[in-house]
Amino acid sequence: xxxxxxxxxxxxxxxxxxxxxxxxxxxxxxxxxxxxxxxxxxxxxxxxxxxxxxxxxxxxxxxxxxxxxxxxxxxxxxxxxxxxxxxxxxxxxxxxxxxxxxxxxxxxxxxxxxxxxxxxxxxxxxxxxxxxxxxxxxxxxxxxxxxxxxxxxxxxxxxxxxxxxxxxxxxxxxxxxxxxxxxxxxxxxxxxxxxxxxxxxxxxxxxxxxxxxxxxxxxxxxxxxxxxxxxxxxxxxxxxxxxxxxxxxxxxxxxxxxxxxxxxxxxxxxxxxxxxxxxxxxxxxxxxxxxxxxxxxxxxxxxxxxxxxxxxxxxxxxxxxxxxxxxxxxxxxxxxxxxxxxxxxxxxxxxxxxxxxxxxxxxxxxxxxxxxxxxxxxxxxxxxxxxxxxxxxxxxxxxxxxxxxxxxxxxxxxxxxxxxxxxxxxxxxxxxxxxxxxxxxxxxxxxxxxxxxxxxxxxxxxxxxxxxxxxxxxxxxxxxxxxxxxxxxxxxxxxxxxxxxxxxxxxxxxxxxxxxxxxxxxxxxxxxxxxxxxxxxxxxxxxxxxxxxxxxxxxxxxxxxxxxxxxxxxxxxxxxxxxxxxxxxxxxxxxxxxxxxxxxxxxxxxxxxxxxxxxxxxxxxxxxxxxxxxxxxxxxxxxx
Numbered sequence: 001x002x003x004x005x006x007x008x009x010x011x012x013x014x015x016x017x018x019x020x021x022x023x024x025x026x027x028x029x030x031x032x033x034x035x036x037x038x039x040x041x042x043x044x045x046x047x048x049x050x051x052x053x054x055x056x057x058x059x060x061x062x063x064x065x066x067x068x069x070x071x072x073x074x075x076x077x078x079x080x081x082x083x084x085x086x087x088x089x090x091x092x093x094x095x096x097x098x099x100x101x102x103x104x105x106x107x108x109x110x111x112x113x114x115x116x117x118x119x120x121x122x123x124x125x126x127x128x129x130x131x132x133x134x135x136x137x138x139x140x141x142x143x144x145x146x147x148x149x150x151x152x153x154x155x156x157x158x159x160x161x162x163x164x165x166x167x168x169x170x171x172x173x174x175x176x177x178x179x180x181x182x183x184x185x186x187x188x189x190x191x192x193x194x195x196x197x198x199x200x201x202x203x204x205x206x207x208x209x210x211x212x213x214x215x216x217x218x219x220x221x222x223x224x225x226x227x228x229x230x231x232x233x234x235x236x237x238x239x240x241x242x243x244x245x246x247x248x249x250x251x252x253x254x255x256x257x258x259x260x261x262x263x264x265x266x267x268x269x270x271x272x273x274x275x276x277x278x279x280x281x282x283x284x285x286x287x288x289x290x291x292x293x294x295x296x297x298x299x300x301x302x303x304x305x306x307x308x309x310x311x312x313x314x315x316x317x318x319x320x321x322x323x324x325x326x327x328x329x330x331x332x333x334x335x336x337x338x339x340x341x342x343x344x345x346x347x348x349x350x351x352x353x354x355x356x357x358x359x360x361x362x363x364x365x366x367x368x369x370x371x372x373x374x375x376x377x378x379x380x381x382x383x384x385x386x387x388x389x390x391x392x393x394x395x396x397x398x399x400x401x402x403x404x405x406x407x408x409x410x411x412x413x414x415x416x417x418x419x420x421x422x423x424x425x426x427x428x429x430x431x432x433x434x435x436x437x438x439x440x441x442x443x444x445x446x447x448x449x450x451x452x453x454x455x456x457x458x459x460x461x462x463x464x465x466x467x468x469x470x471x472x473x474x475x476x477x478x479x480x481x482x483x484x485x486x487x488x489x490x491x492x493x494x495x496x497x498x499x500x501x502x503x504x505x506x507x508x509x510x511x512x513x514x515x516x517x518x519x520x521x522x523x524x525x526x527x528x529x530x531x532x533x534x535x536x537x538x539x540x541x542x543x544x545x546x547x548x549x550x551x552x553x554x555x556x557x558x559x560x561x562x563x564x565x566x567x568x569x570x571x572x573x574x575x576x577x578x579x580x581x582x583x584x585x586x587x588x589x590x591x592x593x594x595x596x597x598x599x600x601x602x603x604x605x606x607x608x609x610x611x612x613x614x615x616x617x618x619x620x621x622x623x624x625x626x627x628x629x630x631x632x633x634x635x636x637x638x639x640x
Contacts, residue, residue, distance in 0.1 A: 005054030068092025116171025
């Protein structure tokens with residue numbers, strides 16, 4: 001998982017605290033100024049950070065590191081976007097010690113490979129550096145990479161057979177144009193200031209501060225609208241609407257044939273009609289959505305449908321100090337102290353009311369539909385403001401903040417000798433998360449508003465590795481590490497959108513890993529074969545879904561004490577066949593399985609206490625882990 005790899009820009013970590021993964025869209029479209037980077041494979045030595053199992057990639061985006069010159073390019077593709085235009089210029093070192101680099105790019109397309117996947121992205125980059133004197137240099141880097149795109153989804157085999165691999169149920173025609181109901185927008189600028197101090201010819205200090213702010217938004221159709229009416233002299237509700245998803249199971253042919261008894265001729269007729277309707281009219285129907293809302297408004301009611309945007313507005317401040325000291329000709333010391341502070345606002349807002357005037361901010365799915373039920377019994381976004389009508393741009397449904405702080409430090413010593421190079425390193429960290437509920441949820445009136453208990457974790461890591469030089473052509477490389485990692489914000493709270501509840505038995509994950517490689521280097525052929533073995537213990541994972549069983553509720557499936565084992569081998573080879581032709585090949589074979597039956601419980605709206613089944617575990621031992629292939633290979637030929 002890429003949450004096990006570190007991505008840095010100018011020595012500043014970019015991985016998100018919510019899930020541990022880098023948000024590559026934050027600096028997308030800046031290819032020409034990202035070619036200078038340093039990659040450390042796996043858990044091997046790195047000058048900037050302790051690192052992680054999937055390696056460390058540091059993008060060097062200093063103005064003084066770019067060669068003088070400009071570049072203009074245009075690219076066309078049929079994958080994510082159709083076209084990209086990019087222009088960049090770097091000044092090189094100017095008189096007075098100044099240097100700068102700028103870039104602007106645009107990526108666009110009405111469709112990618114999948115139908116209905118609009119792409120609209122603009123990216124800008126600027127770096128300015130001043131070499132104050134021989135010892136001090138100050139660099140500023142600014143990144144603005146706004147990205148807006150239409151999303152697609154996985155489809156079942158039945159849908160694939162009817163509509164093909166490029167089918168996307170999220171879009172439909174509106175006034176002669178494609179409109180996607182699931183739009184994703186990323187707009188999180190990055191500002192960074194870096195100070196470089198050559199304390200002496202052998203000691204360097206690098207101090208960095210970075211500020212990232214902005215938002216991530218994802219839209220979807222909210223079909224839980226309710227209408228406030230009067231029944232027997234009391235305010236009651238009528239609500240809920242037909243699912244707008246064209247691939248909703250009740251619209252597919254298989255639904256009419258999935259009967260307790262053998263399907264009848266009538267069932268086959270209904271299945272055939274559903275098949276033809278889906279083949280001919282299988283896209284999202286915007287006109288039905290507008291018609292339903294306009295009709296409801298004309299009768300004095302509220303919106304039945306709304307376009308909901310799930311928003312994350314974040315502000316993150318990062319500061320660190322990096323030390324690089326050459327203690328002797330063959331001994332090098334690296335160290336760092338890092339601090340990250342995050343304030344994350346999470347809420348739903350109404351993007352479009354489709355012709356209606358307002359949306360009743362209650363949870364229609366809170367209870368069984370009953371026209372005699374009083375509205376005040378429903379779970380609402382904010383029970384301190386009952387029967388609230390939300391308009392376009394208003395926050396509704398959920399609204400909370402997450403505060404997160406991480407303090408870490410690492411130290412590393414590297415030794416180089418004629419026959420062997422080796423390193424040892426250690427790190428320590430302190431992490432805390434806290435939720436602050438701004439709405440009081442009707443299901444969790446006592447545990448949704450205000451601040452939660454603070455989740456705190458103390459972690460450490462140890463690693464060592466070395467390279468033994470059999471000869472100039474043959475080398476043996478070895479790395480090993482033992483570390484603990486705090487769970488991500490996502491895997492800390494049971495359901496942060498509703499309440500302050502922390503996961504039961506919440507622990508840091510324990511990771512043990514070892515790898516060994518044989519490396520061959522000659523003027524013509526370079527090759528590497530690697531074997532690796534990694535274990536993960538005390539992991540945590542949460543799944544969210546709706547069950548139509550006896551409970552009929554939205555639930556959270558929480559797994560704790562999750563143990564996994566990753567074992568496998570990798571091969572990479574590169575051959576310079578002629579001065580102008582180079583062949584490359586790579587292969588990986590692995591086995592990634594669960595090694596125990598982790599603890600499992602369900603929590604949710606209608607579950608008063610945590611619900612377990614049987615002995616309280618999930619039978620996952622020896623099952624393969626989802627997330628990617630275990631066997632892969634590729635080859636390429638490059639000529640120049």
